[in-house]
Amino acid sequence: MSGTPPMAKRMADIVALCKRRGFLFQSSEIYGGLNGFWDYGPLGVELKRNIKDAWWRDMVLGHNELDAPAGAPSAYEMTGLDATIIMHPQIWKCSGHYDLFHDFMVDCRESKKRYRHDQVRGRWAEFEGERIFVATTVEAAEEDEDTRRRAMKHFKLRPKDAERLALSDTFTSLDRVDDMTRVLGPDAKSLGTLTPPREFNLMFKTFVGALSGEEGAAFLRPETAQGIFVNFKNVVDSTRVRVPFGIAQIGKSFRNEITPRNFTFRSREFEQMEIEFFCRPTTSAEWYRYWRDRRMRWYLELGLGGDRLRLREHDRDELSHYSTGTADIEYAFPFLPPGEFGELEGIAHRGDFDLRSHMEGKLDPATNPLRLEVDSDGKPRWRGSGKDLSYRDDLTNDRFVPHVIEPSAGADRAALAFLCEAYHEDEAPDEDGVMRKRAVLRFHPRLAPIKAAVFPLVKKDGMPEIAKEVYSTLKRRLSVFYDEKGAVGRRYRRQDEAGTPYCITVDGQTLVDRTVTLRDRDSLEQCRIRIDDCVSEIETRIGGA
């Protein structure tokens, strides 16, 4: 490990703790693992469930539609949805994923660079009967100069011989070139270094029906959002919700990442927590700001903070043409270089792109106002559903296609961020007063997999019996853990590593007055409370902490 940067070492410690205590395991580990897939162990599943439950409660169930929350333009409604992972294949064509995720890539054996096949352009150059295709990826304004210069260099021509080089006037896409051996790669010095185009399927393909022919081909969803858009009309027709309102969904999504890396950060199977919030076009900018700030505050409330969490508003040139705003909530994960942040959640103003694409056919995101994307015959590139997804306000009687604000969060990334944020090493004195290192996960009590542990101080004098009684009472309401084995100090430390915020210990005085000690994970302080107050005390601390 020599030479390992301190933060990478810290990340390695976190990964080791996750495995040791049962937060995260590599998927299929006994068979050697599977790249980009991770399993949640007994503690991890509780952590992730708590995160998802907190999100659902705070965004959906706990939302009061009767009052406008602070910062919101008006009161609004929230509802939930659970759509299938496999949906009609046309959905991904209209959403844009099919085009974006079905790239043909070429690799350059010389420069080791990888290009999207359709994004490499170039033109033919001929000198003394030898004809080569000079490829480039520079901006259109510089194409002429770049390809001319590199063609000259390839044929070892001096400036005065420039007119002996025949250059075609038109630039074409690399996908029009059949013979890759005649291609000079954008960053190559020798000819024919590009591999033949290879298909990259960023969406997982599967087959519906027992007979697996292309007509049954379908995809595992690469995002949960489309399940919401295609159910927009169903929700409006069945629930009496009125714009503005949001539909929330938690579920698995799948992307065939080219390079899964960084523990669970870029997994191929992952879970999203998404809201599509539908509002009037005229108020969409205000709603965008509300959701951006609301979502940022949610992470802060659950303990992510300091300079490791930031809200990054996208620059204008990063935005889609139709969008008036996109922000990322980002966390400085320990595996990233100092100063770099990884995305936890994106909050995007999506205009009416999605609903209209599912009505009319895929729109061209490069246009504003949005126009239908057409093929060379002027026909829609991808046909929409043809269904009317506009919304009629029956009070004002006007009809419009709602605009959408999309807060899209990664549940696994949130879990990883909360784990990294919670991880602390500190020193605490042992019974001889010697300082010993301890690892402690300082989860927000709402997120902690185990809320409290119950111990008899020693395994005799009737203490286990009372402790079991306390445990049984708590277990009806809370995730708790009972432990009577070994020294009490070791039991405390075990709970510290699991992130358990409170430990309740039955001791000699309990036998006298039915009080127990309540030990705080972070301060190590203890106070005495009555056995009968245990449930309310812990619940108060979790709720109010």
Add this chain to the structure above:
RNA sequence: GCGGGUGUAGCUCAAUGGUAGAGCGUUGGCUUCCCAAGCCAAACACGAGGGUUCGAUUCCCUUCACCCGCUCCA
């Protein structure tokens, strides 16, 4: 996808072309009235496949996974 590194017990690490060890952790027992204590005992490992060899955890090849750097990142 490319280059480099690493795979030995749950974890951290040894050793070895010929019976694979330790510390910590885990489990059981004893002791123990507050922060990984002590004593006794036990279980658990050479990532996978192939090759060389009388014999491979060790040497070679392939593969898988993880880490670092590039590349990619809707």
